[in-house]
Amino acid sequence: MLARFAILLVALFALPAAGRGDELVARGEYLARAAGCQSCHTANGPNAVPFAGGRKLATPKGVFYGPNITPDPRHGIGQWTEAEFLRALRLGIRRDGAHLYPVFPYTSYTKIADDDARAIFAYLKSLPASPTPNKAHELPFPYNIRMAMAAWKWLNFKPGAFVPASDAVGAPNRGAYLVEALGHCGECHTKRDWWGAIVPAMAFAGTKDGPDGKVVPNITPDPETGIDGWSTKDLVYFLDTGLLPDGDSTGGLMAEVIRNGTGKLADEDRQAIAIYLQSLKPIKHKPKKDSPRAP
Amino acid sequence: MKYRQGVMRGVGGAMGNLSAMMKGDVKFGNNHLRANAESLAWLSSLSREAFQENTGTTGPTKSKANIWSSWSDFAGKAQAFEIEASKLAELARAPNPNMAAIGEQMKAVGGTCGACHKDFRE
Numbered sequence: 001m002l003a004r005f006a007i008l009l010v011a012l013f014a015l016p017a018a019g020r021g022d023e024l025v026a027r028g029e030y031l032a033r034a035a036g037c038q039s040c041h042t043a044n045g046p047n048a049v050p051f052a053g054g055r056k057l058a059t060p061k062g063v064f065y066g067p068n069i070t071p072d073p074r075h076g077i078g079q080w081t082e083a084e085f086l087r088a089l090r091l092g093i094r095r096d097g098a099h100l101y102p103v104f105p106y107t108s109y110t111k112i113a114d115d116d117a118r119a120i121f122a123y124l125k126s127l128p129a130s131p132t133p134n135k136a137h138e139l140p141f142p143y144n145i146r147m148a149m150a151a152w153k154w155l156n157f158k159p160g161a162f163v164p165a166s167d168a169v170g171a172p173n174r175g176a177y178l179v180e181a182l183g184h185c186g187e188c189h190t191k192r193d194w195w196g197a198i199v200p201a202m203a204f205a206g207t208k209d210g211p212d213g214k215v216v217p218n219i220t221p222d223p224e225t226g227i228d229g230w231s232t233k234d235l236v237y238f239l240d241t242g243l244l245p246d247g248d249s250t251g252g253l254m255a256e257v258i259r260n261g262t263g264k265l266a267d268e269d270r271q272a273i274a275i276y277l278q279s280l281k282p283i284k285h286k287p288k289k290d291s292p293r294a295p
Numbered sequence: 296m297k298y299r300q301g302v303m304r305g306v307g308g309a310m311g312n313l314s315a316m317m318k319g320d321v322k323f324g325n326n327h328l329r330a331n332a333e334s335l336a337w338l339s340s341l342s343r344e345a346f347q348e349n350t351g352t353t354g355p356t357k358s359k360a361n362i363w364s365s366w367s368d369f370a371g372k373a374q375a376f377e378i379e380a381s382k383l384a385e386l387a388r389a390p391n392p393n394m395a396a397i398g399e400q401m402k403a404v405g406g407t408c409g410a411c412h413k414d415f416r417e
Contacts, residue, residue, distance in 0.1 A: 233318045241402045242409055247311025249405040251413030259406065 021122070028123025031116050033264050034182040035109070037124075039256040040066040052076075052130035057103060060209050061196050062139035064103045072129040085121045086114065091159055092149075099149035101137070102157070102196065108184035111162035116182070156197035168279075171268075175276025178269060183261075188216050188253065191287070205283035211253055215287050222282035235274035236267065296351035299358075302341050309335040310404070313383075317398055325392055332380075332387035332397075335404070339380035342373045357417040369415055376407040 032038070043054030053068035053075075070076040077085065077095075084095045092099060092106035100106060112120075142148050162181045164173040179185045190198040191207035205226070210216035218226040227235070234245045239262040242250045250258070262270060312331045315321045348363050362369045383400045386392060 231320075233320065237314060237318050241314075241398075241405050243310065243314045243401065243405045245311065245314065247307035247309070247314065249310070249408035249412065251409040251411075251416065255406070255409040255413065263402065 024119050024122045025126045026123075028119035028121070028126075030265070031182060032120050032123050033261045034178055034269065035112070035120065036183060036257050036261045037069070037120070038260040039253065041069050042066070042260075049130045049132060051124065051127055052132040053134055054132065058212050059103060059196075060192075061103075061143050062137060064101065064137045064139075065135035067134045068130060068132050069124055070127045070130040070132075071125050072131050075131055075133050076129060077124060078129060080121075082118060082121050085124075086117050089117050092153065092157070099146050099153065101143075101146075101149060102152065105184040105187045107157055107198070108181055108187055110157075110159045111177075111181035113162065113177075113181075152195065152197075156195055171272040171275050172279055174269070175272035175274070175279075178273050179276050183273065185219070189219050191285075202283060202285060204277070204280055205285040206287040208287040208289055214252055215289060218283065218285050218287065219277055220280045220283045221278050222284050225284050225286040226282060227277065228282065232271065232274045232278065235277065236270045239263070239265075239270045239273060240267075296354055296356060299345040299350050300356070302338055302345045305338045306335060306342075306408075309338065310408070313401060317394075317401060325387075328392060328397075329384075329387045332384045336377075336380045336384035339373075339377045342376060343370050346373070359415050359417055362415045365414075369411070372407065372411040372414070376404070376411060379404045379407050 038050055040055055040057060041051050041053055042048050043052070044056070048054065049070070051068070051070050052072075053066050055066040057064045057066065068076040071078040073079050080088075080095050087093050088095070088100060088104075089106060089109040089112055091110070092102065092104065094100055109117075137144075162177050165176065168176070186198060186203050188210055189204050189206055191202050191205070192209065193199050204218070204220045205222075206218035207216050220226045221228045223229070230238075230245060238244060238250075239258060241263065242255050242258045244250065249255075262273070309331045312321075313328070313335070316323065316328060316331075346358070346362060346369070348366075352358065352360060352363070379400070383397065383404055386397050386400055
């Protein structure tokens with residue numbers, strides 16, 4: 001009887017705690033999707049372990065391989081503390097103090113709210129640990145010198161939390177947060193300068209030098225070169241399915257972003273993203289490859 | 296080459312119509328849902344043949360040469376499209392089409408489009 005009572009007592013205390021933990025992990029999973037972590041941190045191919053790294057990302061500065069962010073103590077983030085994880089997101093600093101390359105979009109993640117970052121950390125820590133070793137990046141001089149990133153940051157990086165627009169409430173602000181902080185859309189949809197830093201005046205207006213050498217389209221509401229012709233419904237449907245209004249479908253990285261990310265978000269969040277994108281200042285810019293390849 | 300491009304345009308037309316129905320941009324009866332899904336499935340069954348070697352690589356095309364150098368990979372991806380499109384047609388053929396299931400199947404079809412375009416389209 002006493003034993004049964006003890007079990008009941010333990011259950012009473014343990015359950016809500018476990019419930020809270022599960023809730024945090026579930027919230028973290030949702031936010032990790034919104035932040036698009038999986039696409040860059042998972043190798044290509046059907047047998048790749050999610051979040052165990054190995055994905056090749058070719059950029060104009062060199063070839064990067066997304067690292068393992070499962071809780072493996074040796075190859076993953078098993079030994080990372082929450083504070084170290086938050087510092088990586090905020091300041092682009094690795095656990096050992098080395099500077100991270102801005103291919104890891106801390107320039108956007110710096111805006112992620114602390115509670116959201118903690119939830120993402122809890123989710124990553126809940127994943128099965130995978131002992132997949134990391135692949136070294138293939139970078140030419142001077143980018144192979146990590147210390148050079150200190151100078152890069154000094155010139156190009158302003159850490160700081162997301163600041164909602166004072167004149168916007170509800171969906172537009174949620175959309176701004178999803179696009180600017182978690183979704184880091186501008187990291188691929190904006191052209192970069194000689195330093196490899198995004199050009200703020202051209203935010204979201206696309207680039208001819210996107211990841212894997214692809215042209216990335218203008219997603220500002222410009223009538224000629226952007227998404228002015230898209231309705232909110234078109235954008236929401238695209239973020240859900242990858243299908244464009246003209247019946248075409250997206251391939252490449254955006255297909256992954258949709259499959260692992262925006263396609264699994266709540267409809268209200270897709271709506272918020274769409275509304276925010278439609279509220280951007282239109283920029284006339286049609287990214288094109290320099291010399292068209294012989295057809 | 297013009298022929299295979301026509302097949303792809305037809306695919307895009309049917310897919311665009313189905314998307315517009317799913318979004319609620321247009322409201323037509325189930326006969327339209329069926330006809331577009333059926334024509335998508337029929338056209339998908341032509342895609343492998345339409346892209347055969349002798350269909351041309353010069354001129355205004357977005358087709359990449361690796362279609363023919365990696366033909367088995369291409370054919371596999373085209374076949375995946377065929378399979379998913381025929382599942383979609385089957386769902387649309389039902390007396391009372393399950394719109395939620397059709398919406399999900401649209402994603403599956405779109406996934407096969409994207410997978411092939413990613414590797415084989417400029």
